[in-house]
Amino acid sequence: MELSPVEKLVIQGRIILESESKALSEMSSRLGKDFSDAVQLILARDGKVVVTGLGKSGHVARKIAATLSSTGTPAFFLHPAEALHGDLGMVDKGDTVLALSKSGNTSEILSLIPFFKRLSIPIISMVTTSDCEMAIGSDVVLATGVESEAGLLGIAPTSSTTSMMALGDALAMVLLSERRFGVSDFANLHPGGALGRRYFVRVSSIMHKGDAIPSVKSGTSLGDAIIEMTGKKLGLTTILSENGALLGILTDGDLRRALTLVSKAAEDPMSSSLLSRPVEEFMSSHPVTISGDALASEAVRIMEEKKISQLVVLEEALVIGILHFHDCLREKIV
DSSP states (O other), X not given: OOOOHHHHHHHHHHHHHHHHHHHHHHHHHHOXXXXXXXXXXXXXXXXXXXXXXXXXXXXHHHHHHHHHHHTTOOEEEEOHHHHTTTGGGGOOTTOEEEEEOSSSOOHHHHHHHXXXXXTTXXXXXXXXXXXXXXXXXXXXXXXXXXXXXXXXXXXXXXXXXXXXXXXXXXXXXXXXXXXXXXXXXXXXXXXXXXXXXXXXXXXXXXXXXXXXXOEEETXXXXXXXXXXXXXXXXXXXXXXXXXXXXXXXXXXXXXXXXXXXXXXXXXXXXXXXXXXXXXXXXXXXXXXXXXXXXXXXXXXXXXXXXXXXXXXXXXXXXXXXXXXXXXXXXXXXX
């Protein structure tokens, strides 16, 4: 049966992906002491990682430098041709060089090696094989071992650049782990955009506070508590003791359950006797709370786990705010 044009294109795409996947798998199986040496070398140095490469390898080098910098290992991209015309001034003695080249014989990078050697700057080469000029002048060699490129002609950098990119990611992530670089560290480096909102925004900056907090004192009637809930439009009210300590909360769910029980008892759910009863009879006495210093993303995780839509924010046992799931949606935390 003859394949349709769509099927032919999909099969071609799958062949490319499978070829690159095979290259990554084979590189992973070969990974050894050289990788460990590269990690230890970078960790032992006080300066930045100078990532350099030309052409397609240069594009990959830029991405690796950006990934390193955003995950706790300061790095920058150095264009090898520009370096030969003044940009070498950006390199310091405490730095480490990570040089990328498919062939390992890129003349512009080879021209930089004597300069790095004079300053005793160690060089990590990321190349195809260790049988190349760059490897000879390097302290550590990371060989991807990619023998052929994906695609019909096999001439465009595909599997080789994918392998370099993945190896750079592995290097960055292992360095992140060894430096014990955590979520709060990551947040400090990503204050803007979606990542920043997810890992930087604190509960205290988006919660409802002050007069916007729905609250009633213990002994308040259910009817008055409902009025407070309705007015503040957060789907709950806090119940406080005389000294301001949190006793519990009354939510829309608590109210529905209370009305259901009354209905089953053949009483009028909206009778004045019900509405005049103390709110404590219907409240949840163990509400889920969170600190104002907590990340908003952690608040989202808790609300999703507990299947609730509000959190009471406490500071030294006192209510300082209410966080609603909609607040997190509005700030694009979710």
